[in-house]
């Protein structure tokens with residue numbers, strides 16, 4: 141089959157690779173109808189995530205048709221149309237039982253690597269380095285889906301791929317980012333990053349009762365999409381974010397702050413951001429934590445800082461003193477996608493939200509090398525790329 145493979149920093153190539161096979165009786169094989177490129181894939185593309193190997197198949201946002209099932213998969217049959225959550229989860233361990241699927245104890249065969257890096261291993265993830273299990277991803281013709289009796293969700297035919305595909309990641313991720321803020325009716329939520337995750341966080345915060353959402357980015361079309369979703373906006377290349385947020389909240393600060401940017405934040409010349417960049421380039425630190433610092437400084441006393449943005453390793457000069465003295469709560473995590481798919485599909489079916497709004501670049505899977513670059517460089521108004529075979 142054809143698959144999009146990682147061949148080192150900024151190199152993605154469409155290769156002929158062996159078809160996946162059922163290896164375990166709880167596996168299914170899915171023929172991919174649509175797959176998307178995620179901001180998280182850019183961390184791989186830009187060489188931020190260790191333990192990638194040349195030839196690894198990319199992609200953790202995908203859906204398609206079940207073409208083969210193992211004997212123990214009773215809930216799916218050949219021909220079912222499914223969306224596949226990006227974390228791989230067994231459904232039976234302590235964390236799965238507690239609905240914390242991205243922390244599954246049984247899905248990362250390279251747990252020893254993650255234990256060295258993080259103290260404990262999180263779940264396996266499709267197409268996301270050997271630290272998260274070395275699983276082949278879904279930017280391919282077919283994918284093997286382990287624990288297929290737990291993850292995949294069947295979706296009705298009348299909804300298009302673009303309306304349901306993002307149940308695999310970015311819709312639940314934006315939603316969990318907002319849910320972690322424990323929003324009270326009327327709260328003001330500030331959201332850094334108007335990429336796809338930020339866009340879903342904006343809409344989710346409003347669905348969860350926020351009175352105001354203030355979204356921060358510098359890319360005009362992303363700010364415009366945030367406004368279309370009901371947010372006020374701040375262009376961080378034009379105004380000082382702290383001053384602006386204080387002005388707009390009577391000096392109190394937002395009730396909660398969401399970092400939907402993560403480890404590759406740009407800093408527009410701010411001293412801390414310049415230092416981050418130098419340190420990242422010289423391997424003295426990995427993460428550029430400019431946004432997280434700003435969120436901690438801006439958040440109102442006793443507020444919550446929610447971090448769906450991905451961090452990898454060591455970030456420094458995090459203002460712990462501010463967090464401690466202001467009594468902040470900090471929450472973060474890879475999304476527990478399986479815990480959200482059913483209820484968010486119901487929201488789509490009810491017409492509360494149509495996730496296809498975020499797609500700006502439908503493309504063919506073979507266009508992946510060019511689309512990765514375009515998405516990384518935010519050229520041509522790109523916000524979300526969806527790849528289909530032979531489009």
Ligand SMILES: NC(=O)c1ccc[n+]([C@@H]2O[C@H](COP(=O)([O-])OP(=O)(O)OC[C@H]3O[C@@H](n4cnc5c(N)ncnc54)[C@H](O)[C@@H]3O)[C@@H](O)[C@H]2O)c1
Nearest residue numbers: 179180333335336337357401402405406448449450474475
């Ligand atoms: N927790 C999870 O499970 C999970 C799942 C999916 C994605 N993510 C992470 O969420 C983050 C966003 O993903 P995305 O797909 O939206 O990515 P994206 O690259 O499309 O968007 C990031 C946005 O952040 C903006 N930005 C950069 N520096 C900024 C700053 N200083 N202030 C405000 N905005 C700034 C960029 O202009 C861009 O629009 C990534 O770190 C991604 O890895 C996490």
Ligand SMILES: [Zn+2]
Nearest residue numbers: 178180201309
């Ligand atoms: Zn993703």
Ligand SMILES: [Zn+2]
Nearest residue numbers: 230233236244
């Ligand atoms: Zn588990």
